[in-house]
Amino acid sequence: MTAYLRNSLTYVWAFLVVITVASWFIGRGHGAAYQLDAAITVGVLLIAALKAQLVIRYFMEVRFASRWLKRTAYGWNIALLSLLLLFYWLSL
Amino acid sequence: MTSAVDAVTAAGDIDAKKSPAFPGESSMWFFIIGDLLIFGVYFVAYMIYRGQNQALFLHSQQFLNQGIGATNTVVLLTSSLFVALGTQAARVGKSVDAYRLFGLAVVFGVLFPFLKMVEWIPKISIGITPGENLFFMYYYVMTGLHLCHVLLGLVILGFVMRNVRVSKERSHPPNIKFVETGAMYWHMVDLLWLVLFALFYLMR
Numbered sequence: 001m002t003a004y005l006r007n008s009l010t011y012v013w014a015f016l017v018v019i020t021v022a023s024w025f026i027g028r029g030h031g032a033a034y035q036l037d038a039a040i041t042v043g044v045l046l047i048a049a050l051k052a053q054l055v056i057r058y059f060m061e062v063r064f065a066s067r068w069l070k071r072t073a074y075g076w077n078i079a080l081l082s083l084l085l086l087f088y089w090l091s092l
Numbered sequence: 093m094t095s096a097v098d099a100v101t102a103a104g105d106i107d108a109k110k111s112p113a114f115p116g117e118s119s120m121w122f123f124i125i126g127d128l129l130i131f132g133v134y135f136v137a138y139m140i141y142r143g144q145n146q147a148l149f150l151h152s153q154q155f156l157n158q159g160i161g162a163t164n165t166v167v168l169l170t171s172s173l174f175v176a177l178g179t180q181a182a183r184v185g186k187s188v189d190a191y192r193l194f195g196l197a198v199v200f201g202v203l204f205p206f207l208k209m210v211e212w213i214p215k216i217s218i219g220i221t222p223g224e225n226l227f228f229m230y231y232y233v234m235t236g237l238h239l240c241h242v243l244l245g246l247v248i249l250g251f252v253m254r255n256v257r258v259s260k261e262r263s264h265p266p267n268i269k270f271v272e273t274g275a276m277y278w279h280m281v282d283l284l285w286l287v288l289f290a291l292f293y294l295m296r
Contacts, residue, residue: 027294091143
């Protein structure tokens with residue numbers, strides 16, 4: 001069973017956990033009232049999009065999939081990130 | 093079977109040249125893409141409404157438990173890893189290993205709704221319900237909709253495990269298309285949570 005953990009997917013998972021903790025560190029509350037903060041928002045949204053990309057590419061095996069599926073899946077992630085950042089920016 | 097075994101390197105990684113054009117049934121991919129689009133619309137709508145009520149959303153966000161949100165993210169990522177490893181094992185006909193790996197995925201998967209209840213019950217008991225304000229309406233509806241996906245995903249993983257168990261008992265390879273289809277659904281559940289975690293718990 002442990003042989004399965006010597007797998008590139010495990011390294012991807014470890015990186016995903018590290019950047020999850022990093023995003024929590026960036027966005028964590030300190031007991032003080034939450035303030036509008038573009039740096040935190042852009043940081044956590046970029047990390048979320050990177051995590052989504054890794055899950056699509058490696059766990060969902062889209063890296064091996066046909067071109068239409070690659071374009072659709074990666075396109076969804078990029079379009080979502082762009083729209084979220086756009087509407088956040090418009091609200092500032 | 094030989095070609096399937098050849099498709100896996102010594103480290104257990106699949107070989108790009110010998111993997112399918114897309115994993116699982118194509119109908120599941122249409123469902124996944126449809127679901128991603130629907131959730132995508134919700135995510136963008138949340139951001140638009142948030143922009144119109146910044147102070148309310150920022151204030152309400154402080155009542156969420158970031159620790160449970162982060163723990164649940166790691167829980168789903170870990171469950172997804174075991175599903176991905178289980179899929180690779182099933183692909184090379186290693187039913188016993190696949191069964192164990194999917195079993196571990198279910199153990200982590202079950203933790204998610206449990207932690208969600210640990211998060212929701214104290215809030216509801218002090219009167220923070222979907223009717224509280226627009227933020228909590230979005231929070232309960234979107235995380236609730238996602239929770240329904242988690243519960244359905246656990247049922248699907250149960251069917252995948254049954255398929256793998258039957259193949260183990262009859263000493264024939266698992267129905268890999270079925271295993272991949274269930275696995276893709278579970279990864280989508282993981283994927284949606286990654287965005288929810290950033291939008292509700294972390295952003296400012």
